[in-house]
Amino acid sequence: MDIDDILASVDRGPGASLESAALDHQLLTRFWVAERAVSEVLPWPAPLMERIMDRMRIQIETIEDLAASSDTTLPTTANTHNPNLNLRLSILQTDLARSQYIVRSLLRARLAKITKYSMHYLVLLASRNKNSLASQTQSTASSQNPNQQPEDSVPDISGLTDLAPLSEPESSFLHAHQTLLAGHYAGSFMGAFPRQLRRLDDNAGGTSMIQGPELREVVFVRCLGAEVPVVVGGEEEQYGTGVTMRMGDVWVVRWEGVKGAWGRGEVELL
Amino acid sequence: MAFPLPRGVTASEIAFLAEMETVTIVPRQRLDGLELLGGPVEPLLPPRRASLPLWLALLLKRQRRANIIPPTWLHPEPLALILEVESQHQDYKNAFSPPPPLPGQPSILDRDALPSARPQYTPDGNRYYAAPPFLPQNTAQTMASSRDPPSLPFHWVEVGNLLLDAASDDLVDPDQIRRLLKDLREVRMAKMRSGVDVLDAAATGGGGIALTGVGSMELGEERGFVTGVVDGLRRIGSSKEQARREQMAEQRANGGYDGTQEDDEEEDYMEF
Numbered sequence: 001m002d003i004d005d006i007l008a009s010v011d012r013g014p015g016a017s018l019e020s021a022a023l024d025h026q027l028l029t030r031f032w033v034a035e036r037a038v039s040e041v042l043p044w045p046a047p048l049m050e051r052i053m054d055r056m057r058i059q060i061e062t063i064e065d066l067a068a069s070s071d072t073t074l075p076t077t078a079n080t081h082n083p084n085l086n087l088r089l090s091i092l093q094t095d096l097a098r099s100q101y102i103v104r105s106l107l108r109a110r111l112a113k114i115t116k117y118s119m120h121y122l123v124l125l126a127s128r129n130k131n132s133l134a135s136q137t138q139s140t141a142s143s144q145n146p147n148q149q150p151e152d153s154v155p156d157i158s159g160l161t162d163l164a165p166l167s168e169p170e171s172s173f174l175h176a177h178q179t180l181l182a183g184h185y186a187g188s189f190m191g192a193f194p195r196q197l198r199r200l201d202d203n204a205g206g207t208s209m210i211q212g213p214e215l216r217e218v219v220f221v222r223c224l225g226a227e228v229p230v231v232v233g234g235e236e237e238q239y240g241t242g243v244t245m246r247m248g249d250v251w252v253v254r255w256e257g258v259k260g261a262w263g264r265g266e267v268e269l270l
Numbered sequence: 271m272a273f274p275l276p277r278g279v280t281a282s283e284i285a286f287l288a289e290m291e292t293v294t295i296v297p298r299q300r301l302d303g304l305e306l307l308g309g310p311v312e313p314l315l316p317p318r319r320a321s322l323p324l325w326l327a328l329l330l331k332r333q334r335r336a337n338i339i340p341p342t343w344l345h346p347e348p349l350a351l352i353l354e355v356e357s358q359h360q361d362y363k364n365a366f367s368p369p370p371p372l373p374g375q376p377s378i379l380d381r382d383a384l385p386s387a388r389p390q391y392t393p394d395g396n397r398y399y400a401a402p403p404f405l406p407q408n409t410a411q412t413m414a415s416s417r418d419p420p421s422l423p424f425h426w427v428e429v430g431n432l433l434l435d436a437a438s439d440d441l442v443d444p445d446q447i448r449r450l451l452k453d454l455r456e457v458r459m460a461k462m463r464s465g466v467d468v469l470d471a472a473a474t475g476g477g478g479i480a481l482t483g484v485g486s487m488e489l490g491e492e493r494g495f496v497t498g499v500v501d502g503l504r505r506i507g508s509s510k511e512q513a514r515r516e517q518m519a520e521q522r523a524n525g526g527y528d529g530t531q532e533d534d535e536e537e538d539y540m541e542f
Binding site for chain 2: 020021022023024025026027029030033036037038039045047048051052055056059084087088090091092094095096098099101105108109111112214216217218220222224225226227230240242243245246247248249250251252253254257264265266268270
């Protein structure tokens with residue numbers, strides 16, 4: 001053990017004990033499966049992801065140090081000194097690659113959902129953070145604007161602090177992506193439309209142009225709490241409860257019915 | 271396109287998850303403990319048994335550095351017993367055999383006991399209940415829990431096949447095991463298909479279909495079909511459901527809603 005190892009072990013801090021590494025890995029795996037299973041973007045677990053990324057950074061350094069030490073020593077002494085070095089290296093690298101795969105798959109699944117429902121999430125973020133009066137006056141003013149462009153319907157989310165369910169890079173990606181997309185639509189075909197038809201969030205005739213994720217789609221869940229009732233009609237507008245799941249049961253139910261229980265950790269998505 | 275895969279974990283991702291299951295090995299060489307991102311790995315000291323994640327056990331096995339001790343359920347006798355329950359037992363005509371209990375869940379033998387889930391707490395202060403693949407369901411136990419009847423763990427298809435492929439010399443009578451696994455799979459697949467009739471129950475709000483005891487891979491196979499059918503049924507019934515919601519909202523506004531009247535309609539889920 002050299003000074004770098006000691007420094008590294010100090011740097012980890014109290015939150016990064018060994019049990020918490022195992023627990024965080026289980027939490028990450030469960031969150032990844034959940035994110036893959038539902039159609040909406042789940043709330044970004046910022047503290048968990050920070051711990052995971054920190055640990056990965058440390059692990060990469062450890063692997064680099066190990067690889068460097070095997071290069072510098074003579075092959076013969078390395079073999080006699082530590083015959084398992086290559087094995088250790090390959091195990092560490094496999095482990096790292098497995099964790100990296102989960103994180104990469106998780107992020108890509110989220111990006112796919114964000115780009116698919118980009119307007120929905122932009123409007124969601126904007127509506128929660130602005131008072132409705134201001135956005136209304138803005139939209140009436142812009143509909144009278146003779147130079148109405150599709151870009152104008154992209155809400156500005158630059159000054160927002162509450163970005164749930166997205167992370168900060170995701171929200172800036174979302175805004176940049178939608179602005180580019182609106183510009184492209186304007187250039188390719190929407191510029192030729194009458195100006196009242198140029199908004200991307202048009203809801204004339206009672207039909208909203210914004211597509212959101214379908215929360216009533218069914219998911220496969222395992223009940224982990226003692227007893228979990230399925231809520232009818234989602235968390236906001238509870239119309240009562242339906243069937244009751246018991247511990248260890250696997251059910252096919254609507255996502256909106258178990259979303260609250262998932263948030264409390266009482267069910268697991270499969 | 272940021273992500274081409276469909277919703278829900280796919281077969282290869284399920285196999286990836288199954289590789290996180292813990293198995294018991296007998297190492298053939300020494301290896302110091304390792305700090306992996308998935309948690310610490312105990313030092314290997316032959317001939318002492320050690321518990322490792324399956325992917326690591328397979329890596330060591332392929333390099334002939336360890337022998338895998340087959341999980342308790344992956345022997346001909348328990349598999350034959352489970353197959354008999356699945357195919358002959360009256361209670362499980364339309365149901366899968368019960369899965370191994372979660373920690374805190376009473377054994378199948380004492381049905382009257384109440385489950386008491388014991389949560390761990392995450393560093394963020396949330397509750398966490400452990401579940402497969404992070405439970406020791408595939409280790410070789412010698413403890414007194416043999417009182418419980420044998421049961422198939424959540425990742426039985428994947429673990430069974432991975433071990434048959436990579437470590438068949440460590441298994442007892444691998445050919446017999448292979449045959450039994452195939453029989454089990456066919457019996458259970460037939461049950462899954464016969465359950466299609468009740469899919470309508472999941473299409474209503476608050477309703478659902480119980481699939482307790484299902485395996486991860488079996489679930490992955492049926493996922494596309496089940497979600498497709500249920501979503502189709504939901505769309506067909508959406509206007510009816512909307513009308514019922516409005517009616518219920520009205521009743522609630524009048525104070526006459528007691529919250530239970532819907533139950534009788536949704537009780538026709540599969541009896542598992």
